[in-house]
Amino acid sequence: MIPLTLLRFRISAERPIYFGDNPGSKIRGALYEALRRVYDTGQAVYARTDYEANPVAWLLRLEERATSGGKDVPRPIAIRPPLVTSSAACSFGITFFGSGRRCIPLVISAVHALQTMGIGRNRQSFRLEGVDSLDPLTGRALPLLDSAGKVLNSLPDPPTQADVQARAAGFGQELTLHFLTPTQIVVAGHLLSEPAFLPIFQRLIERIRLLSENYLPKPIWVDADPLLSHARIVTVVRQHLRWHTAWSHSRRTRKRLPITGFVGSVTYNMVDPTLISWLLVGQSTQVGQNTIKGCGWYRIADEDGTRATSRDSTPF
Numbered sequence: 001m002i003p004l005t006l007l008r009f010r011i012s013a014e015r016p017i018y019f020g021d022n023p024g025s026k027i028r029g030a031l032y033e034a035l036r037r038v039y040d041t042g043q044a045v046y047a048r049t050d051y052e053a054n055p056v057a058w059l060l061r062l063e064e065r066a067t068s069g070g071k072d073v074p075r076p077i078a079i080r081p082p083l084v085t086s087s088a089a090c091s092f093g094i095t096f097f098g099s100g101r102r103c104i105p106l107v108i109s110a111v112h113a114l115q116t117m118g119i120g121r122n123r124q125s126f127r128l129e130g131v132d133s134l135d136p137l138t139g140r141a142l143p144l145l146d147s148a149g150k151v152l153n154s155l156p157d158p159p160t161q162a163d164v165q166a167r168a169a170g171f172g173q174e175l176t177l178h179f180l181t182p183t184q185i186v187v188a189g190h191l192l193s194e195p196a197f198l199p200i201f202q203r204l205i206e207r208i209r210l211l212s213e214n215y216l217p218k219p220i221w222v223d224a225d226p227l228l229s230h231a232r233i234v235t236v237v238r239q240h241l242r243w244h245t246a247w248s249h250s251r252r253t254r255k256r257l258p259i260t261g262f263v264g265s266v267t268y269n270m271v272d273p274t275l276i277s278w279l280l281v282g283q284s285t286q287v288g289q290n291t292i293k294g295c296g297w298y299r300i301a302d303e304d305g306t307r308a309t310s311r312d313s314t315p316f
Contacts, residue, residue, distance in 0.1 A: 001159070001161040001281060002211055002212050002285070004136040004284045005158055006284055007094050007095075007096070008091050008093045009091060009131055010091045010129040011090060012126060012129055013126040014088070015124065016087055016124075017086060017119060018124070019120050021085060021247070023085070024080075026119065027119070028292055030114055030117070030120075031107070031110055032060055034110035035060070035106065035110045040054065041054040041056075041057075044057060044061070048062065051099075055106055059075065067214055074291075075292045076097050077094050077095060077097070077292065078095045078296075079291070079293065080094070080294065080297055081294035097211050097215050098214075098215030108131060112128060115127060129147050130145060131145040132144060133156055136281075136284040137164065138167075161277075165277055173270055173271055175268050176300070177265065177266050177279070178265045178299045179241070179264055179265070180298060180299060182244045182259055182260060182263055182295050183262055183287065184290060185199055195236060195239055201228075201231040201275065204282045205222050207287060208278070211285060226274070233270050235268065235269050236268060237269045241263065244263045245260045246260075248293060259295060261296075279300060283297075283298060
């Protein structure tokens with residue numbers, strides 16, 4: 001299991017912050033700008049061991065040549081954006097993977113700086129009301145910092161493999177996934193338009209493997225064949241999906257790129273228990289493309305249907 005640390009940042013403003021149709025991109029852009037101003041040395045980073053050379057590049061611009069030839073390196077963080085287009089009080093989450101945990105002080109410092117730099121389309125200033133640690137498996141919150149920056153509790157250890165397996169034992173063969181943000185799964189060069197289980201699960205285990213190769217001292221070995229054999233027989237029972245299209249604007253390239261994917265709920269049948277542990281981890285790693293911009297965030301509904309989520313401002 002890849003170690004997961006999930007933080008929630010609770011913010012408020014005098015007037016609504018406008019995030020638009022792509023809140024994750026706004027969060028990522030503001031966070032990068034704050035980190036760049038304070039910590040960026042300007043040096044490119046081409047190996048996962050070069051954190052000290054430039055922590056900002058390591059966090060958001062790493063080009064790890066050993067594992068990917070410098071392309072498509074998964075970032076050691078993923079963003080859980082607010083699920084609203086605008087709000088005066090909301091929260092967003094950032095998940096840290098493996099050695100990405102070392103960046104927590106930098107990211108918290110950057111969010112503090114953003115209070116005056118602003119966030120959203122019009123760079124609205126805000127107040128950081130507090131920072132919480134969320135259990136990646138249960139969502140239970142532990143307050144870490146108050147609005148004055150006072151430490152309330154120590155950062156807890158990530159869940160263990162035993163924790164994940166114990167949680168997975170509570171589900172039956174039928175499973176509902178709520179895709180909260182646009183999920184982009186590419187198959188043979190094309191975006192997946194229907195929520196077939198196999199390609200989604202394939203991309204998930206590929207992502208976890210790549211994250212472990214880049215951010216763990218010992219990569220996770222995945223015996224994919226038996227997992228995929230089980231995944232092939234999973235069927236869609238019902239779905240309530242829609243296609244979401246938004247735009248991501250890059251200040252660096254001055255280009256607008258589409259962020260598209262499906263959102264909504266899908267219920268699958270014949271989900272083998274050996275798959276559920278991976279799906280539980282995937283709630284935090286997210287799945288598909290542009291997770292650094294908030295895409296691919298899903299949640300598993302419990303058997304009684306709880307933890308289903310509407311588009312509210314605090315979906316944690």
